[in-house]
Amino acid sequence: MSSALTSPAPRYSGVAIALHWLLALMILVAFGVGIYMSDLPVSPTRLKLYNWHKWAGVTILALSALRLLWRLGHKPPADVPMPAWQTGAAHATHGLLYLLFFAVPLIGWAYSSAAGYPIVWFGVLPLPDFVPVDKALAEMIKPWHERAAIAMMLLVLLHVAGAIKHQFVDRDGLINRMRFSAR
C-alpha cells in the first residue's frame, strides 16, 4: 500500500547508524543506573555502580565526540518533506541533544572531581580533574548533573515521539534512514 516505506531513500552512513544505536543504549542504561544508584546506602554494590556509571559516562563522552566529528564530515540525508516548524523543531531537538551528550558527562565528571573522587577510566586510566577538590562546589554541581540528564531524557522522549509520529502517522519512511539495514 504505502510506496513511501519501500522506496529507496538516502540513509545515514553505517558509522552514524551504529553510533546512534550504541549511544542510545548506553545513555539509557547509564541514566537508569544513575537514578537507581543515588538512593542506595553505602555498599559494595553502590561503589561498583558509581564507578561503572562514571566509566560509561566518559565512554559516552568520547563516543559522542567521535560521533560529532563524523557528523561534521558526513552530511546526513536531506530533510524529509514536512511543515517548516517540524523541521525546525527536529533540528533544535538534535542540536540540544548533542549539547547534552557533552554537558551531562562533563558535569558528572566535574562533580566527581570536586567531591574528591577522580575518575579512573575502567579502573586503569586516571583522568585529570578540571575542577578543584571542593566539597561546597561538589554540592553545587551535583543537582545540575541530574537536571541536565533529565532534560536530555525529555528530549529523547520528544525525539522518539517524533520518530513514532513519522512512522505511524505520516508514514513517510523517515526512520528507515536510521535502521540497521534498508528493507
Added chain:
Amino acid sequence: MKPFLMSRLTLTLIVAVLGALAGPVFAQKLAPAQSEIGFAIKQMGVPVEGKFKKFDAQITLDPRKPQDGKVAFSIDTASAGFGSPETDAEVPKAPWFNTAKFPQATFQSSAIKGLGGGKFEVSGKLAIKGQTRDVVVPVQLTQTGTGAAAISTATGSFAIKRLEFKIGEGEWADTSMVANEVQVKFKLTLTGMAPI
C-alpha cells in the same frame, strides 16, 4: 667558704657533663595541630585519602643514640575520616574499625636503627582491631631552629594490608573493590629533641 663553693660548682659541672655523656633521656612532645597521620587506599582504582584527627605519641629518642629510643603511638580509631559524611558514617562500624570494641590502634617500637642523614628505621608492633603485626617504618627526621625553639619533623610512609587487620570485613573483603594495600603516611612535629 671558698673551697666549698668551688666544690659545689665543680660537682654541678661534673653532673652536667656526666649527664650529657650518658645521653639524658629526652622526652619529646608532639604538637598534634602540626602533625598528621593519614592513609590512602584505592577504590576500584580510584585513590582516596583519609586521616586520623586524634592521636597521641610518647617519643623518647636521642637521634645520636637511636637504639635506646622508644616510640609509642595511640590512635583514636573513631577519629578516622575521608571528609565525606556518607563514607565517614561507615568507618566506625563493625566491618571497618569497629570503634565501639576497638577504640584505639597502637604502635609500640621494638627497635630503632639509625641509617644516617636523619633517616631511621623503626621496627615495632602495630595493633589495629585486635590484630597485631610487625611493621618496619622508615622515618626521615629534619630539624629547624636550635635549643628550646628547635622543632623536629618526622615524616614517612609505609604500607599495610588491611585484611591482616580485618579492616573491611564481609562483603567489603573483596579487594577488587577496595585494594588490600593501604599506604599510611605521617608527618609529626616534635619539640624537645636533641640535635640530629
